[in-house]
Amino acid sequence: MTLSRTRLRVLVAALLSVSFLGALDHTVVSTSLATIAGQLGALEHMSWIMVGYTLAATVMLPVLGKLGDIVGPRLVFVVSLVTFLVASLVCGFAPDLGWLIAARVLQGLGSAGLQLMSQTIIARVTTARERPRYMAIIGAAFPIAIVVGPVVGGLITDYWSWPWVFWINIPVGVVALVLAVTAVPRLPGGAHPRFDVPGSLVFTASLLALILAVTWIGDDALRPAAIACAVGAGVGILALVAIERRAAAPILPPRILRDRTILVCLGLSLVVGAGLFSVVAYVPTYVQMAYRTSATVSGLVPIATVLGMLVSSLLTGWLVSRSGRYRLYPIAGTALAALGLVAMALLPAGIPLWVPMGVMAAVGIGTGAFTNLIFAVVQSAASRDDLGAVTATTNLVRQIGAAVGTAVVGGVIGFAVAAGLPAGMDAATLTPAAVRSMPEALQEQIALVYHDVFAPVFLGLAAVYACGVVIALLLPSGRLSDEMPAPAAPVAGRQPV
Known part of the structure; x- marks a missing residue:
């Protein structure tokens, strides 16, 4: 569907707003956790405020992606936004931690739909050539949220009260909803109206068990539960294979995994998850201990990383949209990030802090060169009927990589x-x-211990990006098309949604 330039700009503004809301709600809560859990009297369970949100946002990706392909992305997007806003309201009024965790799970479901359908809608209303630029703009929500979220959360907690961490979503979300209803076109669903209910249930349960196993395996008290979850995930995956082989419309269509471009993009998405998220998660600890800085100063290094990522992503999106050529950027980006992490491993103890800031900015620049670009490339390789599924799978692989890598x-x-x-x-x-x-x-002794511990960790993460170089070299050469996606074959009795 071709949109006027004005309507497309309004649409991108709406999608960026809701993508930012979803990303911000993950980071803004982090600095308020202790206050929230303390006032609700459940400090020992406060991690579930974050875990519940992340689990829900991860396990629902394939289900929502398939729903978007069947009923059309507009309906899933609007329902997800309304769900997110209602859950935000409930979070602020939660009388105890159980209510809050349940509302956070509902928020996570809405957030998954917002992120996924934003990417799918862009794929449906733009040409493959235009897509990298708009994907980069929408993808800017994540690095901005990493920088802004903790600061905003701290200010709200200190000067207002913790419920406003959630209620601040309401006015922004209502404006975004009005924009979305106005700007998002009525995009028809796909040509396969059946929904794979058994496959969805088994897949969701198996993925949930896998993520819990990875999350709990490092805790001595929870290790038996983690092993049980791992066994359950293995059984679930075997059952899923049997179900999907017989399904008329499987939740993860096997045909998308037969395309070399899609497989390469999934591999690069795994590299982003396992590499970047592990770096962002643990570098502040490294800086605080090895450089003996405060928590505030230690935040400068990941900020340099995500700012480098933001600039690189926007620049790459613009360049690829101009030329249509994309293969060089994942190759150069993974190579630069790998070299940056090798440099981090080789930095001597006691070096000025601006040096690791500069090196990690280079890692961010390398990662940003392909982080959002791969969504545009993978969507260009998929049929229109599979846009939601392939976008969801790419996001899912990234989330799994992040969970496994950080653990x-x-x-x-x-x-x-x-x-x-x-x-x-x-x-x-x-x-x-x-x-x-x-x-x-x-x-000095403790600082040296942390320096020596993190050096091989950085080398290991550099090896992850080096594998990314090999994967990126397998990406077929090509040029993104200037043509709009071909419409799906109509299905008798179905109307556009």
């Missing part, structure tokens, strides 16, 4: 630090503030 890196760091600390020192109770109160010699 593995966190486990390695925890074990290695505990083994390297001086005798009698408990790694579980060691905080940056406690370290800064210790004698200078002991501070």
Whole structure:
């Protein structure tokens, strides 16, 4: 469907607004966690405020992607936005942690639909050539939310009250809803109206079990539950294969996995998840301990990373939209990020903080060169009937990579630090503030332990990006088309949604 330039701009503004809401709601809550859990009297379960949101946003991706292909992305998008706003309202009024976690799960469901349908709608109303530029604009919501979210959350918690962390979504979301209803066209559903209910249920349960297994495996108390979840996920995957082989319209169509371009993009999405998210999650800890800085100063390094990513993503999107050529950017981007992480591993202890900031900015620039671009490329390789499914699968692979990568890196760091600390020192109770109160010699010893622990971690993450270079080299050469996506074959008795 071709839109006027004005309507397309309004549409992109609406999609960017709701994408930012979904991304911001994950980061803005982080600085309010302790306050929220303390006032609700459940500090020991506060992690579920974040985990519930993330799990729901992850496991629902394939289901919502398939629904978007069947009924049309507009309906799924509007329902997801309304769900997100209602859940935000309920979060602020939650009387206890159970209510809050349930509302956060509902928020996560809405957030998944917003992110996924924003990307799918852009794919339906633009040519493949235009798509990288608009994908980069919408994708800017994530790095901006990483930078802005914790600061906004802290200010709201300090000067208002924690319910406003959730209620601030309402006015922005209502404006975005009005824009969306006005600007999002009535895009028809696909040519396969059946929905794979058994496959959806088994897939969702298996993925949930897998994510819980990865999340819990590092906790001694939860390890038996993690093993049980891993076994359940394995059984579920085998059952899913049997179900999908017989399904008339499988939730993950096998045909999308037979295309080389799609497979390469899925591999690159896994690299982003396992590489970038692990870096952003643990670099602040490294800087606080190895450089003996405050939490505020340690945030400068991940900020440099995401700002580099933002600039690179926008520039790459613009360049690819001009030329249509895309193969060079994933190759150069993964190579630059790998070299940056090798440099991080080789940096000597005690070097000025601006040096790792510059190096991590280069890692961000390399990652940003293909983070959003791969969505435009993977959508150009899929049929219009599979746009939602292929976009959901690309997002899902990234989320799984992030979950597995952060869990593995966190486990390695925890074990290695505990083994390297001086005798009698408990790694579980060691905080940056406690370290800064210790004698200078002991501070230097602990800083060296963290430096030596993180060096092989950075090399391991560099190896992940090096695998990305190999994967990117397998990407077929091509040029994105200037033609609009071909409409799906009509289905008797179905009307556009």
